[in-house]
Amino acid sequence: MINCADFMAEIGNYLEGDVAEEVRLQLEHHLSHCQTCTVLVDSIRKTVRIVTDTGSFDLPEATFRPIAERIMSRIRDTQK
Amino acid sequence: MSYFGEVALGSSFQPFAAFQEQFGFVPKLFRAQTLLPRVIEAESALISAILFTDKVLARTQKECILLVLAAANQNAYCLCLHYQMLKLLGVAEQRLDQIVTDYRQADLSPATSALLTLVFKLGTKEAVPEASAHGLSDESILEAILITGLSRLLCTLSTGVGAIPDFAPRSIPSLQIPLADTDHSAEFFRSTPKLPDDFEPMLFMRKEFGLVPKVFSAQTLRPDILQAEADALRNLLPSEDALSRAQKRDILLAGADLETLRERGFTENQVLEAVVTTSFAGFFNVLQTGLGAGSYFAAKMPAKKAHLSTPEQRHSAVTTSVDPDAECVARVQGGDLNAFEELMNRHSQRVYRTLVGILGNPDEARDAMQDTFLKVFQHLAGFEGRSKFSTWLVSIASNTAIQRLRERKPMESLDESAPDEEGFRPRQVQAWTDDPEQLYSQAEMRSLIENGVMKLPVKYRVVLMLRDIEQLGIEEAASALGLGIPAIKARLLRGRLMLREALAPHFIPSGIKGSAKGVTN
Numbered sequence: 001m002i003n004c005a006d007f008m009a010e011i012g013n014y015l016e017g018d019v020a021e022e023v024r025l026q027l028e029h030h031l032s033h034c035q036t037c038t039v040l041v042d043s044i045r046k047t048v049r050i051v052t053d054t055g056s057f058d059l060p061e062a063t064f065r066p067i068a069e070r071i072m073s074r075i076r077d078t079q080k
Numbered sequence: 081m082s083y084f085g086e087v088a089l090g091s092s093f094q095p096f097a098a099f100q101e102q103f104g105f106v107p108k109l110f111r112a113q114t115l116l117p118r119v120i121e122a123e124s125a126l127i128s129a130i131l132f133t134d135k136v137l138a139r140t141q142k143e144c145i146l147l148v149l150a151a152a153n154q155n156a157y158c159l160c161l162h163y164q165m166l167k168l169l170g171v172a173e174q175r176l177d178q179i180v181t182d183y184r185q186a187d188l189s190p191a192t193s194a195l196l197t198l199v200f201k202l203g204t205k206e207a208v209p210e211a212s213a214h215g216l217s218d219e220s221i222l223e224a225i226l227i228t229g230l231s232r233l234l235c236t237l238s239t240g241v242g243a244i245p246d247f248a249p250r251s252i253p254s255l256q257i258p259l260a261d262t263d264h265s266a267e268f269f270r271s272t273p274k275l276p277d278d279f280e281p282m283l284f285m286r287k288e289f290g291l292v293p294k295v296f297s298a299q300t301l302r303p304d305i306l307q308a309e310a311d312a313l314r315n316l317l318p319s320e321d322a323l324s325r326a327q328k329r330d331i332l333l334a335g336a337d338l339e340t341l342r343e344r345g346f347t348e349n350q351v352l353e354a355v356v357t358t359s360f361a362g363f364f365n366v367l368q369t370g371l372g373a374g375s376y377f378a379a380k381m382p383a384k385k386a387h388l389s390t391p392e393q394r395h396s397a398v399t400t401s402v403d404p405d406a407e408c409v410a411r412v413q414g415g416d417l418n419a420f421e422e423l424m425n426r427h428s429q430r431v432y433r434t435l436v437g438i439l440g441n442p443d444e445a446r447d448a449m450q451d452t453f454l455k456v457f458q459h460l461a462g463f464e465g466r467s468k469f470s471t472w473l474v475s476i477a478s479n480t481a482i483q484r485l486r487e488r489k490p491m492e493s494l495d496e497s498a499p500d501e502e503g504f505r506p507r508q509v510q511a512w513t514d515d516p517e518q519l520y521s522q523a524e525m526r527s528l529i530e531n532g533v534m535k536l537p538v539k540y541r542v543v544l545m546l547r548d549i550e551q552l553g554i555e556e557a558a559s560a561l562g563l564g565i566p567a568i569k570a571r572l573l574r575g576r577l578m579l580r581e582a583l584a585p586h587f588i589p590s591g592i593k594g595s596a597k598g599v600t601n
Contacts, residue, residue, distance in 0.1 A: 012573035016554070036509045040580075043512045046587070047580040050516055051548045056529040059432040059446075067446060068424055071453045075417060 002030050007037050015044060084241055084352055087114040087476060088455070090483040095124030102132045104168060105246065107161055109234070112241040115349050115475065116562045117482075119356040122315035126233070126363070129308030130226045136219045140169050141192050142227050144179060145199055149231040151180045152200070157238035158231070160245035190214065199228045203369040222301050225370035233363040240355030272300045279303065281310035288313065295364055298371040316360060347467045347559040349475070405469035412460055420460075424453055427470060430550050431477045434560075437545030438481035440534055448484060452477045467559060474546065474560035485538070506577055508584035516587045532582040540575030547572050 007030050013019045014027050031038050089096060099106045113120050131142055143165045150158035159180070166176055178186040183196050194214035198221065201207035211221050237243075275282060281303070285292045299306055403409075405426070411419035431452055435445035455476050463472060513519065520528065533541055533549075546557040547568075558568040 012569050015573075015576075016569070039509050039511050040506055043508075043580050043584065043587070044576050046512055046516055047576055047583055048548050050525060050583075051529055051533070051544070051579065052551065053517070054522065054525045054529050056526050056533065056549055057433050057436050057442075057545070059429055063446065064428045064432075064449075067449050068421065068428070071424065071450050071457075072417070072421055074450070074454060075420065075457055079417065 002026055004030075004034060004037055006030075007034070011037075011041065011044075015041070015048075084112050084115055084348055086111050086459075087479040088483065089114055089117055089479070090486060092486050093117065093120075093483075095120045098124055098128055098132070102128075103161075103165065107243075108246050109157065109161070109238050109241065109243040112243050113237075113352060113356070114479070116352055116356070117479075118315045118562070119353065122312040122356070122360070123233070123237070125308045125311040125315075127230065129305050130223075130230050133304065135302075135304075136217070136223045137195070137227075140166065140171065141195060142223075143169065144183075144188075144192060145195060145224060145227045146231050146234070147176070147180060148183055148196055149199060149228065150235060153231070153235050155235040155238060156250070157243050157245050158234050160247050160250055161234075163250060164247050191216065191220075195220065195224045198224050202228055202366070207370075208372075219301055222299065222371075225367060226299075226302075226305060228370060229363040229366040232366045233359045236359040236362045237355065240359060241352070272298055275300050275303060275306075279306075281306040284310045284314070295368045295371060299367075312360070316357065347471065347555075349467075349559050349562050403465060403468045403470075406465060409460065409463065409465065409469050412457075413463075420457060423469070427473055430470065430474060430552075433545050433550045434474050434477040434542065435481045437542035438478060438485060438538055440538060440541065444484070445481075448477075448480055452480045455480060468556070471556050471560050474552070474556075475562065478542070478561050506581060508581055508588070510584070510588040510590070512584070512587040513589050519587065528583060528586060529579075532579050535582060536575055536578055540571050540578060543568055543571040544575035544579065548576070 007027060010019060010023065010027060014024065019027065031041065091097070095110070096106045099110060110120050110123070113123075131139070131146075143162050146158065147162035147166060150162055163176055163180070167173065175186065179188070183193065188196070191214075194211055194216055197214075198207055198211040198216065201210070202225065208221060211224075212218075216224075282292050282296070285296050296306060296309065299309075405423060408419045408423050408426075412423065428449070431449055432445055435448045435452065436442055439445050439448065452473075456473055459476070463469070517525070533544065536544065542561065543557060546552045546560070547554065552560070554565060554568055554572075558565045561568070563571075
């Protein structure tokens with residue numbers, strides 16, 4: 001029987017789908033009766049989903065273009 | 081210059097400043113390891129305490145031991161390094177040649193002669209008693225054993241990284257004095273004063289190994305060395321290394337055949353870490369033999385902590401895959417500058433996010449992009465495709481950013497050895513709304529995420545950025561940042577938990593504020 005601390009020790013691997021089948025079953029058994037750990041798993045998954053999907057920290061093409069041109073011009077100078 | 085690419089670490093990188101001061105230059109041996117600054121820090125901790133500290137033996141005596149052992153081990157790199165150091169310390173070349181060929185004919189002081197005899201006989205029953213009979217103090221004997229260990233470390237490292245001598249190579253004379261075979265039954269070293277119970281390095285060893293291995297308790301004459309060894313191990317031990325135990329076993333079986341490791345898909349950082357780990361094992365192995373402190377160090381390392389799943393289950397195997405950039409890289413190497421522009425376009429987001437992740441400032445990140453891509457171009461001729469181009473690129477970006485960070489804020493670093501799992505407990509445990517994306521506009525959502533991510537400490541921020549925003553695999557992120565897989569996983573989880581905590585007030589039904597679409601509409 002695992003407790004919340006055991007669950008927390010494995011939560012990272014669990015979220016990455018990186019636990020053995022037997023361990024996964026134990027963790028899910030814990031989730032079936034622990035509201036706190038269920039909320040944690042659900043909200044971490046949602047966090048990852050919105051972080052991944054919102055396209056944060058995009059470098060707009062218009063910002064990158066002049067940087068790329070400066071770099072290429074420096075490189076072409078060194079090649080002369 | 082060596083098997084591994086060099087990344088500039090900046091003049092403020094403390095180990096290099098120490099080498100510059102003590103050797104007058106930074107030996108190529110260390111420049112060859114810049115992919116993993118923390119291993120250089122580990123080596124520097126040990127070298128500073130053993131070689132640069134004037135406590136018992138003179139620097140000339142220590143260099144002399146290193147020179148003679150380099151010759152005995154047929155190591156051209158170390159022979160050149162110590163030959164040059166002794167020349168700088170004022171010893172004439174003719175005399176050095178004589179020492180290298182046969183120190184017994186070199187008219188050395190009785191103490192130095194006795195030290196050299198000791199190191200040649202180290203590990204035999206008579207080595208330490210004979211040295212004592214020649215009047216060497218326990219402190220001198222211990223220091224000579226430490227220098228012998230250091231010689232093993234430096235010789236193994238220089239061979240492993242393929243360092244080319246810093247000075248014109250010298251021929252290695254035919255070996256006049258064979259190294260003694262060890263009989264593994266040497267007496268325990270005699271004087272081992274008791275240190276206070278709360279002496280930090282011993283607490284660290286106990287925590288790490290479950291007990292204080294004899295190799296450490298036999299060195300209590302030198303608390304400063306124990307401190308340095310603990311500092312070095314902190315940079316090397318499993319929580320911070322780039323390899324799983326299964327991979328380390330593979331490496332031990334494959335020996336020092338780096339090409340085989342590369343063919344099996346190990347990354348540059350992993351191969352380098354294997355070389356360094358082997359070198360440190362050599363150091364402790366010499367100490368154990370010399371101090372009569374038992375068997376091979378590596379064999380005594382217990383598993384660090386119990387997990388529900390085994391390390392093999394948790395680490396997926398390293399796999400080699402075809403690099404989608406290989407063709408473009410080859411064109412650049414053939415002189416096609418347009419192909420380089422293509423590579424920049426493909427990877428600009430990834431480089432930018434790595435830089436923002438570490439620097440925490442979009443303006444500075446844009447500025448650092450130029451440095452990064454210029455370095456990439458400069459080193460691309462030497463890139464041999466042993467890791468994926470994109471991994472290599474991210475590692476250059478991260479080193480560029482770390483260097484800037486160090487210049488700006490010396491305290492904040494990525495590779496600090498502080499544990500990652502302590503001290504954070506989730507506080508917000510209310511359920512989130514089912515569909516958080518529906519609550520805010522995309523611009524609002526981006527601003528929430530970006531603010532939240534920027535507030536994370538750098539070591540969590542960069543990992544979260546690479547994994548969750550840039551979608552790098554765990555192993556690729558570990559390799560690019562020069563961190564171990566366990567460290568990456570721990571930091572990723574912590575980053576996600578902290579970000580979740582910051583975002584929670586916006587997504588729990590009772591906390592949704594007026595700006596949310598559902599309320600304003």
